[in-house]
Amino acid sequence: MKKLLFALASLSVACSSADNSPIDRQALVTRHNIAVDKFDPLSSVSVGNGKFAFTVDATGLQTFPDFYKAGVPLGTHSEWGWHSFPNPKKLRHEETLRDYDFRGKPEPYAIQYKEPERNKEASDWYRVNPHRIHLGYMGLETNGLTPEQIAGVKQTTDLWNGRISSTFTIAGQPVAVETVCSPSQDMVATTVSSPLMGKGDLKLNFRFPYPSGGHSDDASDWNSPEKHATKVVEQGNDFAVLERTLDSTTYFVRIEWNGPATLTEKDAHYFVLTPQSDSLSVSCLYSQTNPAATNLPEYAATADETAAYWNSFWQRGGAVDFSQCKDPRAAELERRVVLSQYLTALQCAGSFPPAESGLTYNTWYGRPHLEMHWWHGVHFALWGRPDLLERSLDWYPNVAYPVAKQIAQRQGFDGIRWMKMTDNWANEAPSSVGSFLTWQQPHYIYFAELMYRSNPTPEVLERYKDMVFETAKFMASFPTYEELEIRYVLKGMIPAQETLRASETINPPFELSYWHWALSTAQQWRERLGMGREPQWDVILDKLSPLAAKDGKYLASEDAVDTYSDVRFTSDHMIVLGAFGMLPKNKLFTEEIMGNTFDWIWDNWNWGRTWGWDYPMTAMSAARLGKADKAVDALLMEKRTNTYLANGHNYQDDRLRIYLPGNGGLLTAVAMMCAGWDGSEGDCPGFPKDGNWNVKWEGLEPMP
Numbered sequence: 001m002k003k004l005l006f007a008l009a010s011l012s013v014a015c016s017s018a019d020n021s022p023i024d025r026q027a028l029v030t031r032h033n034i035a036v037d038k039f040d041p042l043s044s045v046s047v048g049n050g051k052f053a054f055t056v057d058a059t060g061l062q063t064f065p066d067f068y069k070a071g072v073p074l075g076t077h078s079e080w081g082w083h084s085f086p087n088p089k090k091l092r093h094e095e096t097l098r099d100y101d102f103r104g105k106p107e108p109y110a111i112q113y114k115e116p117e118r119n120k121e122a123s124d125w126y127r128v129n130p131h132r133i134h135l136g137y138m139g140l141e142t143n144g145l146t147p148e149q150i151a152g153v154k155q156t157t158d159l160w161n162g163r164i165s166s167t168f169t170i171a172g173q174p175v176a177v178e179t180v181c182s183p184s185q186d187m188v189a190t191t192v193s194s195p196l197m198g199k200g201d202l203k204l205n206f207r208f209p210y211p212s213g214g215h216s217d218d219a220s221d222w223n224s225p226e227k228h229a230t231k232v233v234e235q236g237n238d239f240a241v242l243e244r245t246l247d248s249t250t251y252f253v254r255i256e257w258n259g260p261a262t263l264t265e266k267d268a269h270y271f272v273l274t275p276q277s278d279s280l281s282v283s284c285l286y287s288q289t290n291p292a293a294t295n296l297p298e299y300a301a302t303a304d305e306t307a308a309y310w311n312s313f314w315q316r317g318g319a320v321d322f323s324q325c326k327d328p329r330a331a332e333l334e335r336r337v338v339l340s341q342y343l344t345a346l347q348c349a350g351s352f353p354p355a356e357s358g359l360t361y362n363t364w365y366g367r368p369h370l371e372m373h374w375w376h377g378v379h380f381a382l383w384g385r386p387d388l389l390e391r392s393l394d395w396y397p398n399v400a401y402p403v404a405k406q407i408a409q410r411q412g413f414d415g416i417r418w419m420k421m422t423d424n425w426a427n428e429a430p431s432s433v434g435s436f437l438t439w440q441q442p443h444y445i446y447f448a449e450l451m452y453r454s455n456p457t458p459e460v461l462e463r464y465k466d467m468v469f470e471t472a473k474f475m476a477s478f479p480t481y482e483e484l485e486i487r488y489v490l491k492g493m494i495p496a497q498e499t500l501r502a503s504e505t506i507n508p509p510f511e512l513s514y515w516h517w518a519l520s521t522a523q524q525w526r527e528r529l530g531m532g533r534e535p536q537w538d539v540i541l542d543k544l545s546p547l548a549a550k551d552g553k554y555l556a557s558e559d560a561v562d563t564y565s566d567v568r569f570t571s572d573h574m575i576v577l578g579a580f581g582m583l584p585k586n587k588l589f590t591e592e593i594m595g596n597t598f599d600w601i602w603d604n605w606n607w608g609r610t611w612g613w614d615y616p617m618t619a620m621s622a623a624r625l626g627k628a629d630k631a632v633d634a635l636l637m638e639k640r641t642n643t644y645l646a647n648g649h650n651y652q653d654d655r656l657r658i659y660l661p662g663n664g665g666l667l668t669a670v671a672m673m674c675a676g677w678d679g680s681e682g683d684c685p686g687f688p689k690d691g692n693w694n695v696k697w698e699g700l701e702p703m704p
Contacts (some may be wrong), residue, residue, distance in 0.1 A: 012698040013674075014324070015684030020545040022695055023321045026160055029314050032338040034157035034647055039064070039147035042296070042657065043646045045157045045164055046360060047181035047188070048140065050349030050388065052078045052286070054188045056563075058153045060166030060177030061190060061204075062436040063139035065218065065635025067147050067490050072649060072657050073218035076135040077366070078186050079350040080288055081642035082424060083211045083249040086127035095122035095227035096430040097410075100609040102492025103480055103503070107411040110430040123430040130423050132366025133211050133246065134356065135286045136253060138188065140177075141203035141272050145170065162310035163303060166333075169247040170196060181346075182302050186286045189302035193279040200274065204282060207253065208244060216363045216655050230269045234292050241292050242271070249280075254285040256296045266398035271341035285396045313345060317384035320674060327692040329636050332644075337670055339648025340663035341383070347660055348376045349388040352395050352424050358660045360649075367429060369421050372439035374582075375613045375661035375668070382671035384699040390451060396444055398465050400426035400695050408474050415473025418444065432609055432631075436494040436502040438478070439511055439575075442518035444471050449521055449704060452528075461529055465659045472522035475515055476537050487545045490515065500557055507558040509547040509589070513579035516544055517704075518588045547579065547589045553597045554579075554589065564600065571609040574618065581621030584704055602630065607639050612650040612662020615642045616669035620703075623673050625687030631673055631686045632693070635666065668703070673698035 012020050012106045018597050038044050039058045046055040055111045057064050058462070062074040090611040095118060099106040111117035112127065155166040164179040175194040182189065196202035209220035210228045239256040240263045255263065260276040272283070281299040285291055293624075296306070322334035347358030353368040373392070380389040396418075403426040404416035411417065418441055419426065420434035428435070448464035480489035494500060495508030520539055548558035554576050555561065556569040563569040580594045598621055615634050622631035636642075643651040650662030673686025674697040687693040 010409060012696050013319075013683050014696045015674075015687060015689075015694060019324070019696065020541045023319045023698055025314050025319050027321075028319060028334075029160050029161075030158070031337055031641065032335045033159055034155075034339070036155040036646070037153050039067060039150070039153065040646070041068045042651070044068050044072045044074055045177060045647050046075075046343075046346060047162060047164060047306075048346030048359060049181055049183045049186075050346060050391070051351065052181065052186035053346055054179070054181055055360050056164060056166075056179055058147070058155050058166060059140055059150070059168065059175075059191075060155065060164055060179045062137040063142065065139075065220070069218050070654075073361040073636075074137065074190075075218065075360045075635070076137065076286070077132055077219075077361075078135060078263045078286060079352055079424070080358070081135050081251065081286070082130040082366075083133045083246050084131075085125070085211075085213060086247055087125060087129075089121065091118075091122040091125045093126055093428070095119050095124070096126055100492070100502070101658045102509070105412055109411075109435040110428050111435055112430050112432045125429070127430050128213050128365055130425075130427070131211060131213050132219060132362055133249065134209055135251065136206060136208040136244070137497050138190070138284055139205055139207070139284075140175075140192070141205040142170065143201065147353050155516055159338065160310060160314060161307040163306065170194075170202065173302050178297070178299070178303070180303045180306040182297070183306055187296065187302070188281060189281070189283045189297070189299040191279065191281040191299045192275075195278055196278060197275045198278040204273040204280070205266070205274065206242075206253070206271040206273070208242075212362075212364065213363060213365065217361070218364065219362045227270045228269070231270075232263075232265070233290070235263065239296075240271075241288070241290065250288075252287045252290050254287065254291045254294060255282065256284075256297065256298075257282045258298050283604045313385075314657075316699075317669065317699075318381050318382070319697065320670060320700070321696040324694040324696065325692060326694070327632070329632070330693070331634060333632075333670075336644045336648065336663075340667050343663050344376065344379065344660060344667065345385075345388065348664065349380070349391060351391050352378075353392055353393070354660065355423075356661060357656070357658050360658055363656055364421060367421050369434070369440075370418050370443065371420060371437055372661045373440070374443050375664045376461065377447065377664065378450065379664050379667035379671060381447075382668060382675070382701050382703060384701060386451060386454040389447065393444075393447055393451070393464075394686050395424075395426075399424070401467065401470070402426075403428065405470075408477075411586070413474050414477040415470045415475070416467075417441065417474050418471070432469055433494055433498055437496070437498075438490075438493045439514060441471065441475060441478075442514045444468065445518045445521050446704075448525075452525075453701065453704075458608075461525065465483050465525060465529060468522055468525050472519055472534075472537065475519055475522075476534075476540055477510045479515070481538060481543075487543050488540050494599075495557065496578070497556055497569075497573045499572045500560065504559050505557045507548055507574075508556065509554050510575040510582075512545060512547060512588055513583050513586055516541060516588055517583050520586075536578055544588065546587075546595075547576075549593050552593055553600055554593060564604075567606060570601075570604065571606040573611060573614055574605055576620035577601065578617050581610065581617050581619075585624075591625065594621075595627075596631075598622065598625055599628065607637070610639065610641050611650060612641050612659040613665035615639075615662070616665035619669040619686070620672055623669075624677065624680075628673075628686055628688045629690075631669070635669060671700045672703035675702045677703040
């Protein structure tokens with residue numbers, strides 16, 4: 001039966017066409033190989049395995065980090081590489097807490113203090129620490145050359161095989177570099193060929209910075225050599241092991257080379273590998289423990305392993321082919337879809353919820369934001385690769401649960417309250433906004449439901465049920481019952497539209513719908529397990545407030561009566577559309593008023609103050625409302641925060657040059673526009689039926 005279901009899922013579906021032949025996946029992918037022909041700070045490219053990523057410039061290595069510093073930086077980041085600055089004052093997390101009274105009782109929240117000084121120092125320290133570290137740069141030692149002195153750049157990222165090939169000339173002499181990342185360990189392998197190497201005019205270097213602790217930067221402080229140590233702990237004719245010590249953080253770098261070469265220390269934290277022939281292959285492993293006894297595979301073996309991994313990735317799961325579409329925008333949409341699959345697979349498929357800029361560079365100190373996990377991960381399940389989402393789900397019960405339980409208890413709620421900005425150990429980062437967010441709370445139930453849909457077995461129910469029910473317990477204890485109105489309200493929170501205030505917000509529309517969906521789904525899980533429905537949850541579902549409306553449109557929250565005249569309510573996320581976009585229909589709203597709301601937002605929203613995932617969210621809402629033309633228009637709207645760079649990254653602004661929730665959101669929207677959603681009819685219900693969108697797809701799953 002499973003083989004039959006897999007075969008059926010693999011069949012191509014062609015909207016508005018009789019061509020149901022299988023998609024030529026290799027042709028689909030390779031026509032969007034990334035081509036770079038110059039040094040461009042926004043066109044760096046990456047290799048990676050979901051837990052580790054290595055980002056390079058046009059030389060195929062990390063030769064000119066300063067040139068890319070303000071663009072898409074040249075990162076070497078792992079999911080395990082974290083650091084904290086010393087805490088000599090013994091600042092405590094409890095000193096970041098402040099009581100708020102939203103429901104007639106004190107609720108302590110971890111916030112950013114401005115005063116008094118001790119509390120400010122504590123909140124500043126716990127916001128910055130821990131932070132993700134740059135594990136070190138590997139580049140060409142070019143005797144002081146600048147990017148302008150390198151000519152004939154031709155670089156291709158071979159998506160099908162996971163390999164970056166770079167050629168260029170230095171002083172008229174050719175240089176060829178190939179770069180891959182092992183799919184099974186945190187290792188980069190490269191091969192470099194040039195007559196300059198045999199002459200001693202071209203070498204390789206390895207440089208190691210101290211962490212910057214910056215909010216949004218390349219995580220590299222080059223001005224503090226005395227604060228860290230890099231020493232050779234073992235060395236032979238063809239290898240060396242370096243030990244890195246940064247305060248209480250220690251890790252190791254094992255470098256092996258194939259061919260005669262010598263590693264020397266040029267300066268503190270700066271090593272040069274000098275080859276004695278025209279070609280050199282190097283493998284570089286980054287590890288938390290000393291890998292001294294490890295024999296690393298050579299470049300050719302790693303390249304073969306990498307190719308097999310990426311071939312398998314592209315051949316399984318979903319695929320969408322836009323080549324038969326007549327709309328001139330179709331090719332760009334296909335490019336974005338293919339590159340977004342590559343980027344999210346190498347950046348967001350680790351054992352922990354990913355950071356918003358993945359493993360490329362640090363934004364928000366490299367910390368993950370749990371409300372963004374939906375945007376990073378839902379598409380994996382819809383694209384037939386649920387295992388890539390599943391990798392990060394064990395973190396919730398195994399690591400985050402005790403902290404989330406403690407947060408709920410200290411605030412007087414049942415169950416568990418998932419934190420917003422966190423780290424691998426589920427520490428709660430202080431924030432005057434993030435600590436009051438709640439829309440990450442139902443995500444775990446959504447993830448669990450996707451896992452069950454991909455494999456509807458008792459084993460899956462048993463695996464996820466405890467966290468589903470603990471999550472639902474908090475959600476049931478959070479609403480406030482108003483006896484006079486005979487209803488439950490949501491308040492004392494900042495909604496996903498972060499321009500609203502916790503002290504004023506009542507019944508934000510998306511959160512109301514998400515509460516309804518999540519509690520309803522938790523009840524379904526109880527029934528699947530033969531437990532019977534929880535009576536109090538049904539009471540809440542029956543009496544949960546409907547979405548507040550005025551003049552035929554839904555409000556940003558019940559208190560926001562000036563929603564359509566105050567710019568504060570028409571900036572940031574138009575999250576009301578998520579109530580019927582990310583989520584299915586429920587009894588709290590009508591499609592007619594939601595359609596009116598959509599139309600007003602489309603014509604009047606402050607689109608200059610949006611984020612990358614707002615466009616796919618708008619597309620999902622348009623699709624459910626039967627506005628297929630607007631769904632496509634939303635995905636391809638020409639706005640700054642909907643820009644997709646040559647390397648496929650979703651650009652936001654000068655600070656946030658890449659934004660992976662935009663890539664993940666795009667994939668989620670395209671999947672549901674092709675495969676549909678619960679209750680949709682026909683193929684490709686999210687694409688116009690005007691003859692211009694003959695989309696072929698296979699291996700996708702419907703959205704809830």
